[in-house]
Amino acid sequence: GENVEQHPSTLSVQEGDSAVIKCTYSDSASNYFPWYKQELGKGPQLIIDIRSNVGEKKDQRIAVTLNKTAKHFSLHITETQPEDSAVYFCAASKPGRRALTFGSGTRLQVQP
Amino acid sequence: AAGVIQSPRHLIKEKRETATLKCYPIPRHDTVYWYQQGPGQDPQFLISFYEKMQSDKGSIPDRFSAQQFSDYHSELNMSSLELGDSALYFCASSSRTEISSGNTIYFGEGSWLTVV
Numbered sequence: 408g409e410n411v412e413q414h415p416s417t418l419s420v421q422e423g424d425s426a427v428i429k430c431t432y433s434d435s436a437s438n439y440f441p442w443y444k445q446e447l448g449k450g451p452q453l454i455i456d457i458r459s460n461v462g463e464k465k466d467q468r469i470a471v472t473l474n475k476t477a478k479h480f481s482l483h484i485t486e487t488q489p490e491d492s493a494v495y496f497c498a499a500s501k502p503g504r505r506a507l508t509f510g511s512g513t514r515l516q517v518q519p
Numbered sequence: 520a521a522g523v524i525q526s527p528r529h530l531i532k533e534k535r536e537t538a539t540l541k542c543y544p545i546p547r548h549d550t551v552y553w554y555q556q557g558p559g560q561d562p563q564f565l566i567s568f569y570e571k572m573q574s575d576k577g578s579i580p581d582r583f584s585a586q587q588f589s590d591y592h593s594e595l596n597m598s599s600l601e602l603g604d605s606a607l608y609f610c611a612s613s614s615r616t617e618i619s620s621g622n623t624i625y626f627g628e629g630s631w632l633t634v635v
Binding site: 451507 | 523550552560561562563564567574575577607609613615622623624625626627628629631
């Protein structure tokens with residue numbers, strides 16, 4: 408089955424700096440890669456997603472890049488703010504199996 | 520916009536008891552997923568339903584069962600509860616037919632199950 412690896416497990420940045428989280432996936436058939444933000448005791452909230460026919464997608468301070476050949480995708484957050492502090496999960500799914508396989512999560516802490 | 524609704528939000532059960540969690544998907548969503556998330560862990564996929572039929576199965580224990588009803592809500596039934604079943608259980612939903620959503624999966628706020 409699909410295996411998603413996520414790095415780093417924890418990330419601390421100063422307010423205003425950029426944060427980058429990286430994920431790799433094992434199944435070349437995967438074609439959908441969402442990113443979720445999860446605050447303590449809450450459900451994962453979709454923040455951005457990318458499909459395999461696109462190499463990069465941006466939404467304000469958040470961007471995701473996908474390298475299908477290398478089977479990795481990354482989340483970029485610019486101009487970080489304290490409210491960006493949370494656990495971020497990457498995930499992958501493939502046609503025919505729409506359930507998501509999650510990475511292990513990255514705890515991002517933005518220091519004011 | 521309406522979100523995925525889960526109930527109850529918190530549940531405390533004793534070992535060997537039974538628990539039932541309910542999920543109401545986003546209106547017009549036809550697919551429901553159940554995930555289990557232990558403390559400090561990533562969500563683990565349990566089972567999913569599309570149009571009231573089981574569509575995929577993950578790491579759901581045999582003690583657990585689930586179904587999706589005609590109104591698309593879903594219930595996760597957990598029997599012979601064990602201490603290790605204590606976790607946050609998420610329901611998520613998506614739509615295969617709504618092109619605009621592109622099968623994007625949205626999560627509810629979760630149900631906390633504590634087994635004592």
